[in-house]
Amino acid sequence: MKNRSLNNQTVLITGASSGIGFATAIYFDNIGIKVYAGVRKESDGERLKEHEINNITPVILDVCDYPSIQRAFDLIKKKEEGTIFNLINNAGLSLNGPLELMDQNDIQKLIDVNVTGLLTVTRTFLPLIREKMGRLVNISSGHGLVAVPDKSVYAASKFAVQAVSESLRVELMPFGVFVSNIVVGKINTNVLGKIMAERQKMTEQTNYEVYELYRTQIEYFDREVKNLPSIEASEAAEMISRALTDEKPKMQYLVGPGAKKMKILALFPPKMRGKMLYKAIFK
Numbered sequence: 001m002k003n004r005s006l007n008n009q010t011v012l013i014t015g016a017s018s019g020i021g022f023a024t025a026i027y028f029d030n031i032g033i034k035v036y037a038g039v040r041k042e043s044d045g046e047r048l049k050e051h052e053i054n055n056i057t058p059v060i061l062d063v064c065d066y067p068s069i070q071r072a073f074d075l076i077k078k079k080e081e082g083t084i085f086n087l088i089n090n091a092g093l094s095l096n097g098p099l100e101l102m103d104q105n106d107i108q109k110l111i112d113v114n115v116t117g118l119l120t121v122t123r124t125f126l127p128l129i130r131e132k133m134g135r136l137v138n139i140s141s142g143h144g145l146v147a148v149p150d151k152s153v154y155a156a157s158k159f160a161v162q163a164v165s166e167s168l169r170v171e172l173m174p175f176g177v178f179v180s181n182i183v184v185g186k187i188n189t190n191v192l193g194k195i196m197a198e199r200q201k202m203t204e205q206t207n208y209e210v211y212e213l214y215r216t217q218i219e220y221f222d223r224e225v226k227n228l229p230s231i232e233a234s235e236a237a238e239m240i241s242r243a244l245t246d247e248k249p250k251m252q253y254l255v256g257p258g259a260k261k262m263k264i265l266a267l268f269p270p271k272m273r274g275k276m277l278y279k280a281i282f283k
């Protein structure tokens, strides 16, 4: 695959304080793309600067706080007039568990970050992306391809990300803007610890009898989270970077073995898939 020139390229990565966003910021900086790293705490920006080789500029950006998005836009626009501006929508939360056991505020927060936040950041930065034919890259998940039990809220958000990518792919075609969707499988990041912590919170907060109704599936998916093969965030960063560096970027990049497994599962008719899942969990 031929590579696009990296001259005069800038990227903004949301959620760059840890995990995939952090690793991707470091990766782009290493290959010479100027990075704006979206963080919510100054200390996270300072940690990124410790790894800087070329040019990483931390920007305070909470995807649920519109004024912070607008401030980041104003700052980047002022500094980057004339450069090719690319956006990676990476910030995201995870939430696993049976819907009945979930906390209402957690559901709202996840949709705010993973869906509304992504739309708002994209809408705000589109004029800059469009100006010089930059690119838009959305970080989705295998759960955006197949919605399994225990992931109703998270899958809803990542199906939404798939939908946004698919819609904008054609909407932005007249301007020469490519849109890629990154389907991420299990990556070794903080998210895995956060999932287990949420499980613990759910167990403690739920009425014992209701919890017992869902115990089999909860335990099944706990084992899945632990046993699925994973890759490191740095490997994921390398794959994600291709959406910016490939001369002709793909509509979809699969990252990690978990993503490939979900892509295969998605090929089965939904009724058959449901039966397979039911059998795997309950029999």
Ligand SMILES: NC(=O)c1ccc[n+]([C@@H]2O[C@H](COP(=O)([O-])OP(=O)(O)OC[C@H]3O[C@@H](n4cnc5c(N)ncnc54)[C@H](OP(=O)(O)O)[C@@H]3O)[C@@H](O)[C@H]2O)c1
Residues within 6 Å of the ligand: 014, 015, 016, 017, 018, 019, 020, 021, 039, 040, 041, 061, 062, 063, 064, 090, 091, 092, 093, 094, 113, 117, 139, 140, 141, 142, 184, 185, 186, 187, 188, 189, 190, 191, 192
């Ligand atoms: N790891 C996996 O196995 C996996 C699998 C599939 C998809 N993904 C996707 O990959 C992306 C990155 O996840 P990760 O694994 O790297 O998790 P992570 O280490 O927990 O990183 C999540 C990032 O999102 C940021 N964030 C959360 N709420 C935010 C908000 N309101 N505004 C701005 N930033 C916010 C966090 O910032 P703070 O530190 O400030 O909270 C953090 O930088 C997510 O979209 C996730 O859904 C991950």
